[in-house]
Amino acid sequence: MINKSPSFKARSARPFSDLLGPALADALKARGFATADIIGHWPDIVGVRLAEQSQPLKIQWPPRPKMDKPDTPAQPATLILRVESAFALEVEMGAAQIIERINAVFGWRCVGKLRLKQGPVEHPERRERPRPPELSPAAARQLEKDLGGIEDQGLREALERLGRQVRGSKPVTAP
Template sequence: MTDAATGRSKSRRSRLIGEFLDKTLDPLAARQGFSESSLLLRWEAIVGARVAAICEPVKLQWPPRAKRRPADENQAGAKNRPAEKKDEPATLALRVEPGFGLDIQHMSAAIIERVNTHLGWRCVAKITMKQEPLSPRRVRPTKPPVDLAARRQAEAVTEGVADERLRAALVTLGERALAKPAR
């Protein structure tokens, strides 16, 4: 089904915010040297939870590009000059929690390898660090404590269910439905 005015397809399914996030953040990430926002969004998955807890990427610093002048190619000594380095790798600037700079310095080769593997090419050659507090992280909500009376009641109701997986799911559902709301 397509909209005649815009030419876009009309989809009846709802879309997750994460589907729009990469496209929205890419221009903002590009201002800090990141060609794509995936390095920022998936930092914990790239380097691991332990490393991500003590450092975060700030920017990718690319080496300045030499300007080519047409007159340079016509000069007599142009053939003897070394070829310009193409696609020189960038420097990844990290914000490191104070006191963990030495740890990150020792792990820098592994971090560079993981980042380059994620990006699919030799993008990063070295790491610079600035020791300052990290930006606050979002705290994951904790599960409420189990109401034992509600759990026993849910288990009693589901005694006749033969399938163990279905029974476990029904017990969990019943436990949450029968639990007294926390105030």
């Protein structure tokens, strides 16, 4: 039965990005980003290879022109990037092209220069995987025996990792 009272308001499903945007707005604003566009489109702007070795940290905007000089054009911002040390020179050499691409994405000259901070770039997909659990000597021998007939080395290694995970995990009990 559908409630048709005047106070009832039907809700429809909304994309997750519509909910996430307002939640991130304050954090992005604190770092000078008006939107998450530059962060979300970073691989498209610099290419996958450089995107894996760099990440936008902050946009520093210059002070606004004084009110008594309204005709003064707005100055472009400085984009601060964290870059893996080995790629800093490559990013520095391609800075003009990176700036040009950023400005093309936004449709105006919002970034005028890059400032690099060297250091490790953390990407969630590159986090270290946990080690497989240690097996008892008997379980390790049984796993070796079970994999004995597999000749393909890559398949054997993959099945060994899987076997260690399965045999080393604690059994699930029914409630």
